[in-house]
Amino acid sequence: MAKNHHHSPAQRICGHVGMHVFHYTGRKGQAEENRYAANSLCPECAGVIRVWFEQSEPGFYKVDLPKLVSRSPNLISWGNRVRIAQLRKLGPVMKRMASESESDPLAALTLQVLTMMFKIDSASFWVDVDKHTYGTYTLGWDLEALIRGRETPTNPLGKASVFGYWVARNERVANDAIEAAALLKPILKEYRRGLVAAEVAAST
Numbered sequence: 001m002a003k004n005h006h007h008s009p010a011q012r013i014c015g016h017v018g019m020h021v022f023h024y025t026g027r028k029g030q031a032e033e034n035r036y037a038a039n040s041l042c043p044e045c046a047g048v049i050r051v052w053f054e055q056s057e058p059g060f061y062k063v064d065l066p067k068l069v070s071r072s073p074n075l076i077s078w079g080n081r082v083r084i085a086q087l088r089k090l091g092p093v094m095k096r097m098a099s100e101s102e103s104d105p106l107a108a109l110t111l112q113v114l115t116m117m118f119k120i121d122s123a124s125f126w127v128d129v130d131k132h133t134y135g136t137y138t139l140g141w142d143l144e145a146l147i148r149g150r151e152t153p154t155n156p157l158g159k160a161s162v163f164g165y166w167v168a169r170n171e172r173v174a175n176d177a178i179e180a181a182a183l184l185k186p187i188l189k190e191y192r193r194g195l196v197a198a199e200v201a202a203s204t
């Protein structure tokens with residue numbers, strides 16, 4: 001079967017139309033590629049998250065950390081080490097998200113995922129974060145699943161997924177997050193990042 005390869009615009013989960021590199025074989029492959037594109041963030045939103053995630057500005061964000069639980073004391077101390085390292089890395093990101101969340105729905109959603117992350121008291125989750133790393137892609141997948149309200153076969157969540165953790169462990173926490181995200185979804189759809197930046201520049 002002939003391989004198809006093309007760049008085409010597609011409606012994405014964030015509500016924006018964004019280019020996607022379609023790469024598939026056959027009709028079934030095409031349908032899967034379409035579903036993948038529809039369930040993932042547009043390149044602009046994904047790029048903004050990458051910039052936020054990799055920022056190195058110092059900052060502190062206060063979170064109340066629950067006591068980690070596990071049958072194994074070794075896992076608890078391992079989990080604690082990972083969690084502290086993550087808080088050092090993500091605290092500054094959360095601080096920035098908190099200051100931008102009023103005006104930027106993507107920042108509000110990102111803060112929501114990271115806040116849910118630090119509510120996790122399972123030592124083995126934090127060990128998974130260490131083993132599989134929680135990076136900008138993992139965060140993107142969590143955001144996509146949160147906006148969508150569920151996991152979907154074409155866009156599986158990684159082993160260290162925050163959304164996946166709560167869906168499996170506590171439906172109420174997951175559903176509250178999905179409801180809050182549902183309110184932000186239409187705002188994100190209308191949000192024009194470039195335009196907002198231009199307006200800020202014009203008004204100063």
Ligand SMILES: [Zn+2]
Pocket residue numbers: 012014015016041042043044045046
């Ligand atoms: Zn987008």
